[in-house]
Amino acid sequence: MTLLDIQDVSVSFGGVDAVRNVSLTVEEHQLLGFIGPNGAGKTTMMRIIMGMVRPQQGSVVFRGMDITGLSIHHRVQLGLALAQQIVKPLHTLSMLDNVAIAAGSRYMSSPLWAFLNTDRTQARKRARRLLEFVGIADAADAMPSELPLGYIKRMEVARSLALEPRLLLLDEPLAGLNQTEAHALADLIVSLVNATRSVLLIEHNIGEVSRICPQIYVQVNGEPLIQDTSEKIMASPALRNAYLGDH
């Protein structure tokens, strides 16, 4: 079953093409790696999927529904979630409440419904379990500004999981982490995929991506290059050229 189906999207900013004629599909129960050198348009693709950027051409279909013109909050309500590359924790809230607010997303589907609901204990309970799951339950009551980046990155993963997404987009979750941290977080990412959840992992760290992702999609200069199993991709000369040409 196809979960996300992107057909022939293009976006240009001020006359420069950021993404050109890209088609990409994510299946149910899939962990798909998405790699490409600098300027490949990875972040732009992620923003197209989330609805932060409208494609000038092409369509985005999610769970059989055309979401090309939908705004971010609708997409989130439909089951898309994003863990951003540059994590923006809410600074006035504790780590637990940062996750709890996402865990209570369904209470905030409309202002009136949000007004009628006061109970935060359920959401906090779920948030605590998620913090345990990503391995940072010890920092639940700390404020985000007091913690190192590794914690914040894990909190972001917990926060996006709290939205109970069918498709989770991870935008460079490993960036800025040291090798041990990156390895551990990559292992965690594998365990996120299950019968009802797929993950699209956008990463710079090819080593970790090829280790954990069965399938990889490669994009170069805003255009699709190849999509195949990771063994074939890693052996392909096209990939090597794309990266060597970059340097």
Place this chain on the structure above:
Amino acid sequence: MLFIELSIQGLVQGAIYALIALGLVLVYGLLRILHVAHAALYTLGAYFGIIIVNAGGHIVIAIVLSMVLVGLIGIGIYRFAYKPLLDKPPLIALIASIGLFIAAEEVYRIIFGAYGMSFSQPPLQQQIELFSGFHLSASRICVVILSVLFISILGWLAASTRTGVAWRATVSDPDMAASFGVDIERVRHINFFIGSALAALAGVMVALLSNLVEPTMGAVPAYKALAIIVLGGLGSVRGTLIASLALGIIESFGTIYAGHILDRDAIAFAFLIIVLMIRPQGLLIRR
């Protein structure tokens, strides 16, 4: 005839708005701060102009001295008020700026008196015949000429000097500019100096036109200048200039044709709100 007179009135008003709004858009472009207190500098410029002329100074000296003094005070405001707030949310600097502006107006009232000041012998009042039967006061001609002159100088500076290039680089990407060795702090100082000096020029011009300077004279035109930079598309200098002229002309005609329902100041804001409803991104920016 009425049409020409209203157009010229609009042009003069638009030139003054442009001088004030330029300073604001310079600060917004560089620091993303809405510099409401800019209005206080415009008023201060007008006071300096009148005081210097009344003390026996020539009007040219008054203009230059007022611009330099207010420019330096502008730098002072940056250092004392805004620099420590740059790492805080933009809301904080905005509210601080509003407080500063209101306090400044009261300080003027206390120091210079509540009833305003006038030139004892207003300069540049002679009527000049532009073409047969059409007269215009020298002060109005002066407003238009000086605005065009200073704005052109500014445009030339930005386009062709090292400092201008550094300034434009800092506006588009401060981190990048810093990594290329641009002294950002110096750029900011120059920015505040020029913006504040232009506001002072506008102040002296308005003093010449109306021969009256009051503590609260900054309020309305400066709010309009804020509206103008929104209309101009936030941070666009060209957009700001066009929006200034548009507002000047719309007000000038609107006062005649819509004056019975709205007063002059309300027209400006009705215009602003209508435009924002139709085009939230400003008048000129194309998506």
Place this chain on the structure above:
Amino acid sequence: MSYEITILSSMSIAILFALSLNLITGFCGQVSLGHAAFYGIGAYVAAILTKAGWSLTLALFPAAVTAGAVGALVGMASLRVRHDFLAITTMGVGFLFVGIVRKQDALGGEIGISSIPSVAFGRPGLLMLAMICMALFIILCIYIRRSWLGFAFESISDDEDTARTFGIDVSKFKLLAFVIGTAGAGIAGGLYAHHIRFIGPDSFGFVESVTVLAMVIVGGIGSITGVAVAAAVLSTLPLWLQFVDDYKLLIYGSLIFLTMRFAPNGISGIVRALWQRHHSP
């Protein structure tokens, strides 16, 4: 006794007015510089209705609804612009309100509306009504704080782009904050008109918008207690100290600036910092 009643009435009205702005600026992070316009709308609506024979208690409902409805319109227009520009559009609304009222003969034009009828039971009656409205609004604020609505507001105020990624329809929530806040200002305005018994366009100008902003800022943006205390003090200070009345704007302006520059969380922030220093080793 009547002096105390007058002071307590203006205090209660000021607290209600300040908390209504606090809901917009403090809870939801949207700066409004034209809040006095909605205060004015409530005042005019209530005054016209009581002059037509309504009781004030009844007239407060249309006052709130009208102010809230205009608030909704303004919100729909101005919440589309980036948040720091909301300050400018709301300031524009403030000027627009004064500009329009000034030209309407039906509203008394420049002169305004005078000899507004007194309420049942006179001054003590008004005080009672004002205190009840204030108490109800405080309860509403505390409730919202605790509800998911308050949680959503908090996230929007902190970072609206991040709030969107939680599935929050940011503009709808902002609009609701605006409607509740402006309706609250409408009620405060209706009470104010019957407290002063004379209103004109100048009673609701930029000065009043700044005064109420000063209360919210000095009290501590978002803090219900802090804002209520600041509103109580700042509204009565000019009555007690002549020099405060003479230099009202200088003092309010400086307070706003100095608070932002040196203690952005206002009184409540200072108190919290002192308390923490006292209670930690």
